[in-house]
Structure formats: structure tokens, C-alpha cells
Amino acid sequence: MNESFEYKGYWYISSNPNNKIAGILNYQPNNSIRLELFDSFSKSENPIINFLERETIDIIWGITSDAKKISLINCFPSQGKQNLGCEFSLSFYNIQYCLVGIHIDNIDDKRFKSSKILMPLLTTWCYPGAIKKSIQFNKKNVGIKKINVSIDYEENDKPITSVILNDNTILEIKKNVDYNESHYSEKKILEQYTYFKINKKNEVSFKDFIHDIFEFENFISLATLTTVKASNIILIDESQYQMIKSNKIFHPIKLYYKSEEKINNNTSKNDYFLFNYSQINTDFPRIIQKWYSDNFNIIPIKKHLIKSISFTNTFDSLDFLIIVQALEGFHTRFRIQKQMILRQRLQSLIKEFNNIQFINKLKIDIQVVVDSRNYYSHFMNKSEKPKTLDGYELYLITKELRILLICCILNYCGFENEKIEQFLLDSNNRGILNK
Structure with missing residues (x-):
């Protein structure tokens, strides 16, 4: 991706396979999936009518040049450059999902039983x-004599952990090694990585996999x-x-x-994480x-939490x-559901975590939070909420x-x-934590 x-x-369109239209599908990561057709699915011979009669289509099938x-x-x-004087119309579509390698009949088509997902940051996290590497030194430990690098292929692709999420779903985190060499190249590339799999007992739609993948991403x-x-x-259709x-x-x-979010798939420093797998491995399931x-x-x-830690300028x-x-919302749904004002809910949560020194040192001014929330949410007069903050203080x-x-x-x-x-x-993440 x-x-x-x-x-x-x-x-x-599957219901009309005889009406095949030439076109180009273009994918730009984290930006767009866009289809440009050199005609229209409309039956009108008038390019203007074809342009105006475009409708949202659930599924479009394609056969590529390869x-x-x-x-x-x-x-x-969607809109695109259009020459209404041309004898044929151009059609443009923005696509939400694209499956390469299969034709499905509808978005609820239950075809898939497993998935393999790569996530570069996962390798650092887990x-x-x-x-394996070992170093052999010369006598008296002066200088390196030999470096041995080995791969146990019997362990390759075995789960680091496997968790039953529900009656139909198993999540696995696995490790793997790729070794690439060329007879004509001096470079020998040895790469290890971690990935995760979602396995299903019974076939489900691709939407079900998307839900499971999004949850793990979060x-x-x-x-x-x-x-x-x-x-x-x-995805795998058996x-x-x-x-x-x-x-x-x-x-x-x-x-x-x-994807609408700005994404960081670069390998980050491990000590910037809130926690890594080794810190929770026994509790992970x-x-x-x-x-x-x-x-x-x-x-x-x-x-809301994931959105709040997303990168933004x-x-x-x-x-x-x-x-x-x-x-x-958290306090209302998981602590006390009866009517309480914001001040009381914040006081309750701060008290609950007050034995965490990190929270205790923050000294959150609850009245500042309440005044600021009421001002920005209810458009109240700022003079009535004197502790309202803005700018850098907010x-x-x-x-x-x-x-x-x-x-x-x-x-x-x-x-x-x-x-x-x-x-x-x-x-050590100073961008998210106040350190």
C-alpha cells in the first residue's frame, strides 16, 4: 500500500459484461484510488448527458493488460478535465476499496478465510x-576473527503469539526472514520482519477483515x-x-x-513507544x-484517542x-452513568489515577478545562468563563x-x-507526553 x-x-459492471470500457486505474498511497474511463456506462450517445447521469456504483470489475x-x-x-466538444465522454470515479486478483459479486461476498498484513513499525514493536549473530574474537580479545550469522528456517514463519479473539477469529503475530542475492551483484540482502495474520474458521467478507485490521492498527x-x-x-480466497x-x-x-490519516510507517525509536511487546508478552492475549x-x-x-495522537501540523x-x-464519555459509560457535571467526572478520573505520580504532577486545573469546554462547545460569552484558554496554553x-x-x-x-x-x-516521547 x-x-x-x-x-x-x-x-x-458485472450485470452488463458486454459494455467494457477502456480506462486507467491510478493509486496514490494515502491519497487516492482513481479510475478514468474513456467512455461512460450511460447508454446515451450525448457526452453531456453521460456526464450528468453518472451515478455511484457499488462494484466495477476490471481486466488489466497483464x-x-x-x-x-x-x-x-468525480470531476475531471472534460471537453464537451469531444465525440466521446470521459468518466472519473474515486474508489474507496480496491481488490487486485479477484472479482467479487458484492461487498458482503463471503470469500476470504485468512489475511497476511505487513506493518513496518510492528517489527520494531515486536x-x-x-x-542470530555471534562474534568470535582473536586471542586476547583483540580484533574480530569471525562473525557468524544464522537463520533457523524451522522457526521461520512460526507464531510469536497466537490468540483466539472469538469463535471465528484467530490473530497471530509471526516472524520471517527474507534472503535475496543476485549472482551478478555483490550485495546480499538479509532482512527480518514481523507481521500479523488474521485467520477465520468460516469465510467472511473483506469488510470483516478490514474491521479486524483497523482494530490492530489502532x-x-x-x-x-x-x-x-x-x-x-x-487476503486469501481458498x-x-x-x-x-x-x-x-x-x-x-x-x-x-x-486512508485519511497522515501515516508514520517509518521505524521509530523503541524508547519513544508507550510500551512494546516484550513489556506485555505474558499479558498480551x-x-x-x-x-x-x-x-x-x-x-x-x-x-478519539487515536485521532488525538495522529500527526498534524x-x-x-x-x-x-x-x-x-x-x-x-469514558466516565459516563464505564464509571457512573447517572447525571453528573463535567467537573465531577474529571475529578473522579483524576482521583482514580492520582496514585500515578506522572498524573499527580500534572496538576490539571479542572475549572480551566470546564470553562474552556463550555466556551468552545457552547459559544458562551468569554467574560462569563474567565479561565478559558486559547493558543499555546490550550x-x-x-x-x-x-x-x-x-x-x-x-x-x-x-x-x-x-x-x-x-x-x-x-x-521518551515528549511530543505526546509532557516531559
């Missing part, structure tokens, strides 16, 4: 340790305190395979989608099961309001409240206050 591509081919099958899902008509985003997205998503020496080799089906639990009350709160009052709303208190929200989410996942405090103290 990190590399752009362009496919030329014929495109059509014989790939492509399914484009949720295709929205170090694979698949390559968990790693929290753990690393940065926005993390998959760089490569492969009916799509080739037999090689009595073995089934399944054809990989690649999934692409348009319990923690990730809780994260995936079907509790719809926590979903919008998690989304700007800050405004909406960033502050998102955090306050998430804190208020940014600073937003950072403090975000740390409180992080404590709430970690507590929901099952971490004790002592563990939460250790995470906060060990992380």
Missing part, C-alpha cells in the same frame, strides 16, 4: 529475533504513540489456487484503500482480547474538545488531558495503575 501503481485495462482481475468497491463519480498506534497503518494487505507438486499455492489478493471485545461503548472513545479548539468529550492542557485519556484506555484494557505509571515513566 506504500507504492503507487497504474493499471490499464477494460472496466465493466490479465489481472480487479474489483473496485464503492465507486463515486522484535522478531529471527537472525492498538499498535496506542502502543507506539503514533499513527500506524498497514503497508501491505493480502478457491483461488494453483497446484504445484500436489501442493495448493493460494493466489494472493491485495487490498488497497484510501488477555489485553488484545479485551481490545477486540464487542463493546461498542468504547469504540468512539478509542477513535496544526492545533485548534476541536482537538481540545475531542479529548474532553472522550474523557466525559495546547498544553490538551496534552495533559490526553495523558489522562491514555490512562483510561489502558485501564480499560486491563493494566493496573502501577504498570501504567511504568509505561509513562519509561517512554
Whole structure:
């Protein structure tokens, strides 16, 4: 998903396979999936009418010049350069999802049983340790005599951990090694990486996999305190395979989608993370099961938190309001549901985590939060809310409240206050934490 591509081919709707239209599919990572057709699916011979009658299409099928099958899902008509004096019309569509390697009949088509997802930051978060290195020194430990590098291929592709999320879903984190060499090149490339798999007992739609993938992306985003997205998503339809020496080799089906967030897929420093896998390995099954639990009350709160740690070049009052709303919602849904004012809910949460020294040192001014929230949310007269903050001061208190929200989410996942405090103290991420 990190590399752009362009496919030329014929495109059509499954209900009308005889109306194939030449066109170009263009994908720009984290920006757009766009289809340009050199005609229109409309039956009118008038280019102007064709342009005006464009409609959203659920599924468009494609056959590319290199014989790939492509399914484009949720295709929205868009604007493009148009010469109304031309004898044929041009059609443009923005695409939400793209499946390369298969034709599906509808978005709920249950075809897929497993997926393999690469996420570069995952390798740093959960170090694979698949390559072993030993150094042999000369006598008297002066100078290096030999460096041995080895790979145990029996351990390659074995799970680091495997967790049953529900009756139909298993999540695995795996390690792997790639060794590439060319007979004509001096370079020998040896690379180890960590990836995760989602396996299903029964076939599901690609939408179900997207939900599971997004949830894991959000968990790693929290753990690393940065926005993390998959760089490569492969789905497996077990009916799509080739037999090689009595073995089934399944054809990989690649999934692409348009992401709205700014993404950091670069390898970050481990000490910038909130926590890494080695710090929670014994608790990981319990923690990730809780994260995936079907509790719809926590979903919008998690989304607010992930959005708040996303990279942005700007800050405004909406960033502050998102955090306050998430804190208020968390206390309402998981602590006390009866009517309470914002001041009382914030006091309760701060008291709950007050034995965490990191929180205690923040000295959050609750009246400042209440006045600022009422001013920016209810458009009240600023003279009536004298403690209202703006600019850099509002940014600073937003950072403090975000740390409180992080404590709430970690507590929901099952971490004790002592563990939460250790995470906060060990992380050197000054951008998210007030250090």
C-alpha cells in the first residue's frame, strides 16, 4: 500500500459484461484510488448527458493488460478535465476499496478465510529475533576473527503469539526472514520482519477483515504513540489456487484503500513507544482480547484517542474538545452513568489515577478545562468563563488531558495503575507526553 501503481485495462459492471470500457486505474498511497474511463456506462450517445447521469456504483470489475482481475468497491463519480466538444465522454470515479486478483459479486461476498498484513513499525514493536549473530574474537580479545550469522528456517514463519479473539477469529503475530542475492551483484540482502495474520474458521467478507485490521492498527498506534497503518494487505480466497507438486499455492489478493490519516510507517525509536511487546508478552492475549471485545461503548472513545495522537501540523479548539468529550464519555459509560457535571467526572478520573505520580504532577486545573469546554462547545460569552484558554496554553492542557485519556484506555484494557505509571515513566516521547 506504500507504492503507487497504474493499471490499464477494460472496466465493466458485472450485470452488463458486454459494455467494457477502456480506462486507467491510478493509486496514490494515502491519497487516492482513481479510475478514468474513456467512455461512460450511460447508454446515451450525448457526452453531456453521460456526464450528468453518472451515478455511484457499488462494484466495477476490471481486466488489466497483464490479465489481472480487479474489483473496485464503492465507486463515486468525480470531476475531471472534460471537453464537451469531444465525440466521446470521459468518466472519473474515486474508489474507496480496491481488490487486485479477484472479482467479487458484492461487498458482503463471503470469500476470504485468512489475511497476511505487513506493518513496518510492528517489527520494531515486536522484535522478531529471527537472525542470530555471534562474534568470535582473536586471542586476547583483540580484533574480530569471525562473525557468524544464522537463520533457523524451522522457526521461520512460526507464531510469536497466537490468540483466539472469538469463535471465528484467530490473530497471530509471526516472524520471517527474507534472503535475496543476485549472482551478478555483490550485495546480499538479509532482512527480518514481523507481521500479523488474521485467520477465520468460516469465510467472511473483506469488510470483516478490514474491521479486524483497523482494530490492530489502532492498538499498535496506542502502543507506539503514533499513527500506524498497514503497508501491505493480502487476503486469501481458498478457491483461488494453483497446484504445484500436489501442493495448493493460494493466489494472493491485495487490498488497497484510501486512508485519511497522515501515516508514520517509518521505524521509530523503541524508547519513544508507550510500551512494546516484550513489556506485555505474558499479558498480551488477555489485553488484545479485551481490545477486540464487542463493546461498542468504547469504540468512539478509542477513535478519539487515536485521532488525538495522529500527526498534524496544526492545533485548534476541536482537538481540545475531542479529548474532553472522550474523557466525559469514558466516565459516563464505564464509571457512573447517572447525571453528573463535567467537573465531577474529571475529578473522579483524576482521583482514580492520582496514585500515578506522572498524573499527580500534572496538576490539571479542572475549572480551566470546564470553562474552556463550555466556551468552545457552547459559544458562551468569554467574560462569563474567565479561565478559558486559547493558543499555546490550550495546547498544553490538551496534552495533559490526553495523558489522562491514555490512562483510561489502558485501564480499560486491563493494566493496573502501577504498570501504567511504568509505561509513562519509561517512554521518551515528549511530543505526546509532557516531559
